[in-house]
Every structure is written in structure tokens, then in C-alpha cells.
Amino acid sequence: MNSEVVIAGVGQVPVGEHYHLSLRSLAAKAMLAAIHEAGDIRPQAVFAGNMLAGTLSRQSNLGALLTDNINLRGVEGTTVEAAGASGAAALRLGYLAIASGYIDSALVVGVDKYTDSVGADVDAALAQTLDSDYELMAGLTPVAQAALVMRRYMHTYNVAHEAFAPVAVNGHARAANNPNAMFRKAITVEQYRSAEDQVSPLNLYDIAPYGDGAAAVLLIHSDKLEKKPDHPLVRITGSSVVTDTLALHDRQEMLAWYAAAFSIERACRQAGIMPQDVDFFEYDDACSIYAALSVEAAGFARRGTGCEFIAAGSLPVATMGGQKGRGNSLGGSGVYQAVEATLQLRGQAGKNQVPGAKRALIHNLGGAAATAISHVLEL
Amino acid sequence: MEIPRHWRLKQQRYALVGEVCPHCEGKIFPPRDVCPHCSGEAKTPYAFSGRGEVYSYTRISDGPAGFEESAPYTIALVKLEEGPLVTAQLTDLGGQPVDIGMPVEMVTRRIRSDGDERGMIVYGYKFRPVMAAQA
Ligand SMILES: [Zn+2]
Numbered sequence: 484m485n486s487e488v489v490i491a492g493v494g495q496v497p498v499g500e501h502y503h504l505s506l507r508s509l510a511a512k513a514m515l516a517a518i519h520e521a522g523d524i525r526p527q528a529v530f531a532g533n534m535l536a537g538t539l540s541r542q543s544n545l546g547a548l549l550t551d552n553i554n555l556r557g558v559e560g561t562t563v564e565a566a567g568a569s570g571a572a573a574l575r576l577g578y579l580a581i582a583s584g585y586i587d588s589a590l591v592v593g594v595d596k597y598t599d600s601v602g603a604d605v606d607a608a609l610a611q612t613l614d615s616d617y618e619l620m621a622g623l624t625p626v627a628q629a630a631l632v633m634r635r636y637m638h639t640y641n642v643a644h645e646a647f648a649p650v651a652v653n654g655h656a657r658a659a660n661n662p663n664a665m666f667r668k669a670i671t672v673e674q675y676r677s678a679e680d681q682v683s684p685l686n687l688y689d690i691a692p693y694g695d696g697a698a699a700v701l702l703i704h705s706d707k708l709e710k711k712p713d714h715p716l717v718r719i720t721g722s723s724v725v726t727d728t729l730a731l732h733d734r735q736e737m738l739a740w741y742a743a744a745f746s747i748e749r750a751c752r753q754a755g756i757m758p759q760d761v762d763f764f765e766y767d768d769a770c771s772i773y774a775a776l777s778v779e780a781a782g783f784a785r786r787g788t789g790c791e792f793i794a795a796g797s798l799p800v801a802t803m804g805g806q807k808g809r810g811n812s813l814g815g816s817g818v819y820q821a822v823e824a825t826l827q828l829r830g831q832a833g834k835n836q837v838p839g840a841k842r843a844l845i846h847n848l849g850g851a852a853a854t855a856i857s858h859v860l861e862l
Numbered sequence: 863m864e865i866p867r868h869w870r871l872k873q874q875r876y877a878l879v880g881e882v883c884p885h886c887e888g889k890i891f892p893p894r895d896v897c898p899h900c901s902g903e904a905k906t907p908y909a910f911s912g913r914g915e916v917y918s919y920t921r922i923s924d925g926p927a928g929f930e931e932s933a934p935y936t937i938a939l940v941k942l943e944e945g946p947l948v949t950a951q952l953t954d955l956g957g958q959p960v961d962i963g964m965p966v967e968m969v970t971r972r973i974r975s976d977g978d979e980r981g982m983i984v985y986g987y988k989f990r991p992v993m994a995a996q997a
Contacts, residue, residue, distance in 0.1 A: 606926035616871055617892045620973065620986065621949045622922065622929040623937055630920035631939055638918070638962050682920050732939055732947035733898065 487705035488581045489716040490860070492521025493822040497663040498696035498810030500598050506540045507552040509697045510594040513818075514553055517590060517699035522712050524701060526590035528559035528580060532573030533594055534566055534814035538608040540599040549592060559586070565724075566612035566849035567625075567769055569593065570698070570817025571856035577702045578722045578858075587707040593818030594697040609693075612850055614730035626690055628731055628851050629770035630682045636738055636772055637684060640787030644684050648675040649794040650771035651688040654801050658808025660834035663819075665694050665810030689771040691805070696812025698819040717825045721754035721859030723747075729853045742855035743780035747846060750857035758782055761859070762840040763799040763827060765820040767848040768807050774800070777846055780855075799837045802827055817847035817856060824860045868984050873907075875986030878968055880946070882908035889944040912968030914942040914989070919952065919960050928974040940966055940989050954990035965992040 494516025501509055510531070518524060531545040542548065546560030565572035570593025577589035600608065610619045613628065636642060652672060658664035670688065678687040705716065727742035728734050751758050758764075758781045768774035775789030778800070784792035793800060803809055803823040806816055824843040826832045843860045873879040880891030885902035889910070897904040917939040925933035936952040938960070952960060953971055966989035973986040 603925065603927040603930050606924065607928060610926050614892075616867070617874075618949050619926075620871075620875075620984075621937060622925055622932060622935060622951055622974065623949055624922065624926055627920050627922050627937055631918040631937075634920060634962070635918040635939075682922060684920075728898075730892075730949070732949050733892075734947075735898075 488578050488702055488719045489705045489708070490700050490719065490821065490825050491524065491703050491708060491712055491716060492517040492519065492701040493699065493825050494520065495663050495698040495819060495822045496696060498665045498694040498812045498815070498819070501695040502598060504695070506536055506542060506594065506596040506599065507548055509596060509695060510549045510592050511553050513594070513697040513699035514549065514590055514592050517701045520712065521701040521703070522710050524588055524703060525555070526558065526588045526701060527586040528577070528589045529555060530573040530577045530589060530591045531560065531562045531594065532570035532592065532814045532818060533562055534564060534569045534612065535595055535608050538611065539605065540596045545594070549594070564814070565854045565856070567767070567813060568817055568847045568849035568854045568856045569814035570819070571845070571847035571858065572724065572817070572854070574700065574817060574821055574858060575722055575724050575856060578719050581702055581704050588701065588703040590699060590701050591818060592697060592699040593812070593815040595695065595813035595815055597693045597695050597813060617732070618730055625850065626682050626685065626770060629772055630685045631731060632737060632776070632851055633684050633689070633770070633772035636775070639738060642787060642790065645676055646790040647689060647771040647775065648672045649790060650768055650774045651675050651807055653793065654768060654805045654807030657802055657835050658804030661803045661809060664804045664808050665692055666808055685770060691769050691807045691811040694810040694812055696810060696815035696819065698815050698822045700818060700821050700825065714829050714831070715862055717828045718861050719858055720861050721750035721857070723749035723753065724854065724856045725749070726854050727852055729850065731851050738776065738786065740776040740780040740852050743777050743846065743848065743852045746855040746857040747781045747844065750859050751844070754859035754861070756842065756859065758844060761842045761844040763802050763837045763843055765802065765824055765843065765845040766800055766805065767816070767846055768801060768805040769811055769848065771807070773848060773852070774805070776852070777848070781844070802832065802835050802837055820845040820847060821858065821860070828860060828862050865982070876970055878910040878912050878987055879907050880910055882906050889946060891942065891946040891948060910942055910944055913992070914940045914966055916952070916960060916962055916964040916966060917941040917947055918962060931975060936960055938989065951988045952990065953988040958991055966990060967992050
């Protein structure tokens with residue numbers, strides 16, 4: 484494929500509790516930053532990745548709202564939803580639209596306003612992403628779903644809980660150096676070990692904290708770029724979305740993480756590389772077990788040894804803190820990954836810089852890998 | 863209030879009615895429109911025995927809306943003896959520790975309350991330990 488879709492500008496707001504900012508204002512900060520950084524390109528389309536505005540903020544049709552709010556009236560705009568992978572799904576659609584030749588440029592934004600509601604209603608909204616008739620109605624939540632996977636994983640492979648510590652330790656250490664992270668404080672293995680049990684076997688540090696967030700990337704066809712920005716352009720060379728059963732109980736083989744494996748394989752094949760050829764991997768660590776399963780799905784580690792691989796540190800992962808340290812902004816997460824990988828490839832990642840990074844694999848999950856979305860980004 | 867939805871699902875909730883595939887005889891629960899084993903159309907009802915064992919489990923201390931009154935509760939993946947997994951709460955544990963492989967059987971219990979003044983209560987399947995004597 485000859486079409487070169489490049490990231491010309493990025494924008495993000497720190498993940499956290501932004502009580503003073505509305506959904507639209509939060510999104511606007513990231514959108515305007517990305518447009519500006521790209522050299523004030525007016526995008527031909529806006530793809531808004533969002534998971535829960537319809538419930539938490541009682542707001543639908545972000546495609547129109549977010550576009551209108553920054554005076555892009557008349558521009559194409561739609562909302563994209565794929566649970567926790569909504570942001571990456573929006574990136575995928577922006578990529579496809581430009582690669583197809585139908586449009587030249589697109590603004591991709593991932594946003595969610597977690598703090599617009601409080602209490603049990605928020606937990607019920609998050610649980611909407613499960614199979615409503617057969618999981619939610621039993622009282623399951625997304626975090627409890629991860630706990631079911633983790634318990635089975637520990638049982639099957641005889642892995643101790645402590646083995647998962649590197650996911651949280653790496654995430655928090657990286658987040659300490661990320662000005663857009665929710666928790667900028669390193670933790671120790673001992674802190675992990677002694678943390679309070681939440682949804683057993685998950686403890687406090689196995690679960691990424693939810694927060695408000697918005698991130699945006701401006702995509703453009705490289706031939707259509709009139710003025711080259713000051714920073715290097717990052718190319719999207721691979722893109723893939725794969726789905727699996729929505730309900731965990733319908734999986735043929737729960738620990739195989741098939742959608743994740745296939746989406747990584749397809750994105751890498753499109754880019755003409757093997758997963759082992761990337762310089763770093765932005766996995767989805769909404770819960771620590773998902774990080775372990777994702778490195779196994781990529782083929783970096785054999786089944787049951789994902790934690791050992793992460794602990795060994797031979798491949799940088801979650802280089803700006805991941806969801807664990809940066810925070811889980813729901814529909815924002817996949818776009819944060821794209822922003823962070825772009826900063827790494829440009830050499831703008833500060834103390835978290837992966838020296839000489841030329842190629843990244845980013846991987847975002849909807850639910851327990853019911854949707855898996857992978858992108859390869861290259862200098 | 864979601865009365866039509868609760869009404870539509872009552873066969874599944876009260877009697878664990880799934881399907882048996884007329885093409886490959888695969889047993890299916892929850893029911894699906896297409897058989898996951900052979901991709902044939904699946905619509906022959908089949909009542910599951912309700913016996914199975916715990917495949918995985920966890921405990922929820924703060925339930926989402928509709929489940930606050932039930933919390934804390936233990937939720938599990940139960941492997942039915944006919945094959946499929948089902949997500950359900952465990953009940954009647956009486957302080958008994960749960961473990962993977964523990965034999966369980968289906969019972970009908972209150973599963974949630976739709977919280978408004980009309981207070982609709984929804985009943986459905988949960989699973990309880992099978993006593994050693996009965997096993
Ligand atoms: Zn069949």
C-alpha cells in the first residue's frame with residue numbers, strides 16, 4: 484500500500500478529575516492543540532472516539548457537538564464506539580478514510596468525562612460494555628470480568644499474584660515522568676504486594692484508575708501536506724481491528740486472547756514487520772492481567788510467562804505510564820497511546836524517551852479483548 | 863424499568879433454557895441466533911440440567927446500580943455439565959470457601975432490583991454448592 488497516512492499534530496490533556504471542564508471543553512483542548520501543532524490544518528473530518536457520554540454525560544452525537552464547538556461547522560463528524568477501544572477505533576476510521584483517498588485529512592479525538600456522574604450509576608454505565616442480558620444482569624462489572632480471567636490464568640499456569648507487580652511498577656515509574664499522567668508517583672514491589680484487595684485476585688494496583696481525559700491526533704495524507712511542521716512526521720503503517728465474543732463465557736479458549744493476537748499479527752503484516760521488530764509496545768493495561776495476556780498474544784512471551792517478560796524489561800512497554808499510571812480515560816485511551824507513541828518516535832518523550840525509537844506497536848482493548856485494535860507507527 | 867426485556871428473558875432466567883443445534887447437536891447457552899460450533903441456524907430449545915462446576919470466581923463488594931443491595935456477592939463462571947460456561951452469582955455459601963472445580967447447581971433467586979418507587983424485582987438463576995451427601 485503506497486498511501487502514507489501521517490500524524491502531523493498531537494494534543495492531550497492530563498488525565499484526572501476535571502470538574503471545571505465539560506465534555507466539549509475537555510475535547511476542545513486536545514483537538515485545538517493537535518490542529519495547532521500540525522500547522523493550523525483545517526481537517527476534512529472529525530472522528531470522535533467515546534464510550535460513555537450517552538450515559539455519564541447524557542450526551543450523544545459528539546460528531547456534531549465537538550466539531551461545532553471548535554467552529555468546524557460543516558465538517559464531517561461522527562462518533563465511534565468500541566468500549567475501551569473507542570479511541571483506537573476512531574483512529575482506525577480516520578486512517579481508513581485517508582488511506583482510501585476519499586478525504587485528505589482527519590482529526591481523531593478520544594474523550595470521556597468519567598466524573599460527570601457518581602456512585603453506583605457510574606459502575607452500571609461501565610458495565611454496559613459487557614453482555615447486558617447475560618453478564619451485566621448477573622451483577623458482573625468490567626473489573627470483575629478481569630478478575631475472573633486473572634483467577635483462571637493464575638490457576639492454569641500456576642502464577643502467583645506477586646508476578647503481576649511489574650505491570651504496576653513500570654506504569655507508575657513511567658507516569659512519574661509524564662506531565663499528562665494521573666498519578667505521578669513511583670511505587671515499589673512491596674507497596675504492590677501489600678496493597679488492599681479490591682476485586683480478588685485484583686488489588687488496588689492491578690486496576691488502572693478511571694479519569695477524565697481527551698487526546699487528539701491530526702492525520703493527513705503526506706502528499707497533501709502544504710507546509711511541513713517543525714517536528715518529524717510519524718507514519719501509520721499498520722492498522723487492524725479484530726473482534727471476539729462479547730461475553731467472556733462464550734469464549735472457546737479464554738486465555739488465548741485471540742482477537743488481540745490476530746489484530747497484532749495483521750497490523751504487523753501490513754507494515755511488513757514482525758512484532759519483535761518494534762522498539763516499544765504500548766499495551767492495554769486497564770487491568771494488569773490484560774497486559775500479561777497482550778504480550779503473550781503478540782508472541783513476545785509464551786503463554787503463562789507474560790509477567791516474566793514484562794519484568795525482564797527487554798522491550799519497553801507502556802512507556803508513558805500506560806493506563807495504570809497515566810489513567811484510564813475510557814474512550815480516550817487509544818488516542819493517548821497514539822499521542823504518546825508519536826512523542827516517543829519524535830524524540831519528545833523526556834525522561835521516558837526510548838533511545839533511538841523508530842517503530843511502535845500500540846494496542847487497545849474493548850472489554851476483555853472482545854475488540855482488539857492494533858496500529859504500527861513508524862518514523 | 864425494562865419490563866419487556868425481563869419478560870423476554872424469563873425462560874433463560876428461570877429455567878436455564880438454551881438451545882440444542884439441530885445440525886451438530888451442540889448445546890448452547892445463552893441462546894444465540896447462529897450455532898457457534900457449525901454456523902447453522904440455532905433455534906431448538908433445550909433445558910440445561912443446572913449442574914456444573916466453578917470455572918473461575920471473584921467477589922464484588924460494591925455492586926453497580928441494581929445490585930447495591932446484593933453486595934457483597936460472589937460471582938462466577940460456571941461450567942455446565944453439558945459444556946457451556948455461564949456467568950452467575952453463587953449463593954447459599956454459608957461461609958464455605960469457593961474454589962475452582964467446586965460442584966454447583968442452579969437455583970432461582972432474586973437477582974436485582976430496578977431501583978425506583980415501583981421497585982421491580984428481577985428473579986433468575988444463581989448457583990449454590992452441591993452438598994457432599996447429594997453429590
Ligand atoms: Zn451447530
